[in-house]
Amino acid sequence: MIQEFALDPDLFVSEYQNNSLFFREAFGPESIRFLSCFPKRWRKDVLTAIRSSPINEDELAKRAILAFADSLLEKAISRKHGPLAAGAWLAKAEQENQTVPFHAILANTNPNRNASVVEWSAVPGHPKWNAPRAYHPSRSAAALASIVEPLLMRAREVIFVDPYFDIAVDEYRLVFEQYLSCIRHSVVTDKPRITIITGLKKVLERGIREPSEQNKTDFEADCRRLLPGMLSPGSECTVAILKAFNGGQQLHNRFILTKNVAIKFGIGLGCAPDRPQACDDLDVTVYPSGQSPWELYNLQRQPPAFETLKQFTVTTP
Incomplete structure (x- = not known):
């Protein structure tokens, strides 16, 4: 890391x-x-x-x-x-x-x-x-968070990308409690900018290309219920449900991104609480200027790389 x-x-x-x-x-x-x-x-x-x-x-x-x-x-x-x-x-x-x-x-x-x-x-x-660039941690919430902690504690802006992210599911809720705890202990800022990007693919059935309005409404309600307790007081988190444009970049890869560093997950950002022997492969990657996933998934990008199905901000008092 x-x-x-x-x-x-x-x-x-x-x-x-x-x-x-x-x-x-x-x-x-x-x-x-x-x-x-x-x-x-x-x-x-x-x-x-x-x-x-x-x-x-x-x-x-x-x-x-x-x-x-x-x-x-x-x-x-x-x-x-x-x-x-x-x-x-x-x-x-x-x-x-x-x-x-x-x-x-x-x-x-x-x-x-x-x-x-x-x-x-x-x-x-x-x-x-000598800094290793590849890691093979278990998929426990603690093990995954311990790998990315040095980055999350030192980033002013972080983008989490996982097309299957759903905060109401244990595999994401448990590990995001740990990821966001790392950010709460930031050594560089009291109010880091946090973005979470998903495609809500966990709710999709075969042949359905995007979540229903009810899926999106339920997801937003879950985020507003669960995320504030994981965030620092006075901070906020932007959440976006995206899908690929026809013929465009697929929403497939899983990343934790900062402006300078990308951590790519082989399986996903979630943990595997019911599979204690499960592991994942994490790679720390540096991309040439203009080709970084940060630029691809930045919601301020113009023109956007993905279609936004829903975007909202979760705040804490």
Whole structure:
């Protein structure tokens, strides 16, 4: 799953010139490793590190490292955090790690022998540096949620896509309680944007291409009854029932989507509460710009990729 790395600004500045290619390949959707914008003033800390380094005397080098820092920050995880103790960056990162752990903290040294700190000299072959892209969890609600939790806790917008989604069915209700709990514990925002897309295919019979009006009405009532208890106070969730246009993209694949990362499920987003031995295959995928499922399933897309049969928003007080 995605991995959030806290990066010591002093380390970044001291090593960038000799290791620029490494840093360019280290972070971003393609690697599934993301820089943590920690603390919120991480860029200012980079500037402070530059002023006390030889780079400060080289205007071109200074511009280059700041431009690259800005490109990293465009796709960085901007986590919210409380007041930090005075002192060195590493001490602050270790303090924050006790509240919500990073995947790892990258620093020049590890004086406290903290298991979460990876020293620069050990980075290339360190187990924490290599992110798996494929998973084979059991289809229990807890196992599925544990795989996607790092992504859901760090996303400002999430789209769930499953043509069979039905919140009144145990296989979806039980696991969505877990998925939405991950989002409630977001480290980046108090009000993430959540969209759930379904085709209500569980209610379709052979030869029937779309749900009846009663099916859609019952489904909306179930969502309004069950979803608010799973959402954060003051948040909302958009739910849409879609179907394919004639000759268009089929509503078939199952995804959890953010703007940068797509998790594709082999069987579906639901769990299998009555089949304890059941497993699924989850793949973390990065798509070229313009070809991401995020763009396909975004309800704001024009022209739309699917016909909307019903769309509504569930809110919480």
